[in-house]
Amino acid sequence: ADIVVLPGDGIGPEIVSATVPVLEAVARRFGHQFRFAEHDIGGIAIDRHGEPLPAATLEAARKADAILLGAVGGPKWSDPNATVRPEQGLLAIRKALGLFANLRPVRPHPAALGASPIKSELLAGVDIVVVRELTGGIYFGDKTRSDADATDLCRYTVAEIERVVRVAAELARQRRGHLTSVDKANVLETSRLWRDVATRVVRDEFPDVALEHQLVDSMAMHLLSKPRAYDVIVTENMFGDILTDEASMLAGSLGLLASASLGAARVGIYEPIHGSAPDIAGQGVANPYATILSAAMMLRHSLGLETEAAAVEAAVHGALDAKVFTADLAAQGAAVDTARAAAAVI
């Protein structure tokens, strides 16, 4: 399999360097051949090529079986009014590859509960997957700016909603059969369309899945007060961005949250949901588990290697059980560095 590696900025190169050896260990152990090719994206691509998503990167990504991504952005490129910004590379590659469904599993690990701001008794048994729509909505609508005002257009087509709801309902069917669709239908026209389409798709195509609708403001509360009540949550791009960062707090550390961005084809982007963490970049102390768990999702979703994916996940859980904690998880003093954490998984 051909895997394109996009380290990006900040801690991106460190966590990706720690993860590639895990995939190599999988290849050795299970007799596969993975070919890795590294390309630039984000700030480093701006520095080297003048643009956040160089043509060579996109071309390699289009031909790959899967893409492993670190993180993009940093203080060096942080002026929001600059015409060229690292995040544009991330948004552009998601869009160009048609990766409309972003899966973000949230399953707090018993050994890491202490690091969560949420009371531990609420967290036992929490097992949620958020499916965030990733190539539509206000992220990609027309934008204007004048001296007097600015605008962003939020637009959703029926087809865009249908396909992401199908991915989420299919996933719910394979899990506990419960789907929560999140919108703001009491205010937004796009949300009223979202609610209608979700209702119809589930009724006609997934009669075995139980669908519930939640307003985004209530969801932001209930995610904290009764996280065990949720199985699969599906929502539009912006709401998904906010709710998954909030949900990451259930897992104790953003450093444990993996993601897969999927489309109609097999290729997907696999990346931790955390950012480039410029404050700790270059020190070799970042938590690599989210990236390693993202690589496990790659094995499952793009490479069809379920046994291998489960083995990697079990190895990460084993390392957590053994309290091999990086600084974000450890009580003061007991932390290991990135390399030691990755070695424990291998």
Next chain:
Amino acid sequence: ADIVVLPGDGIGPEIVSATVPVLEAVARRFGHQFRFAEHDIGGIAIDRHGEPLPAATLEAARKADAILLGAVGGPKWSDPNATVRPEQGLLAIRKALGLFANLRPVRPHPAALGASPIKSELLAGVDIVVVRELTGGIYFGDKTRSDADATDLCRYTVAEIERVVRVAAELARQRRGHLTSVDKANVLETSRLWRDVATRVVRDEFPDVALEHQLVDSMAMHLLSKPRAYDVIVTENMFGDILTDEASMLAGSLGLLASASLGAARVGIYEPIHGSAPDIAGQGVANPYATILSAAMMLRHSLGLETEAAAVEAAVHGALDAKVFTADLAAQGAAVDTARAAAAVI
């Protein structure tokens, strides 16, 4: 002073009926005269007058010194595709009165910490006011719907951002001098404008206030992981809706969160941030504290009665200290009803 009372739907009438006597007690004790006039809004207004904000209600509101509101909406009017919906009444009155700044204080009371999903040690000393922009953004932009798609336009003018940032910075100046502005400037044009305007207003007019910018997704995390780090938070309409419901979890119960919606004139709308709670409506068990604390904000902001406001707040805190808890706060079995809770405050 002339106070317009808008009970609305669900538990609205119950919590408002419990709060008016508190204001009457204030009037007696401090020698004021409050005249109350009740009008319809929301679902009950649809039933009685065919529209969620009847002309008579708006006219009375325009002439009033302050408005006390319960809640609107309920299953009877819950079809999001209906042309007339209760929430439209709420949005319309906010807009018609120009109430652009919605203040939502979050200060967990020690006696109620047990009801919060957040670990208590993170909550001691938390004292935040969220200032939510209330009459702009995607809530009020043009909307379209066709068979194939739907759109909502998010628009902000420089003037809209300036005025709400001024309210928030002024408040920060009277408090701990720290202001956090929340946006999504790495994606939205309206957010880049928001960030530019906030930066300029604070630099030029509030050099003594420390301004920090946060992306909305990070904010959704940090609000949970380090709530003590925040003083005043200012943000646009939709982000404010989501973040304040999330922040309410810090306070243990939505039943404790008050709000004030203010504009350029003295008149304001004072309402709990919770909804109409149809599941418990009519039973007389709703928590009246959020509405009573909203009445305290009315005394302060619209009627200029700071001593009286502080007295009401102290009385609610006293009731909480004495563990006079409604069902949302009480451990099973120990709950009092709405009337008993209000009586304890009086």
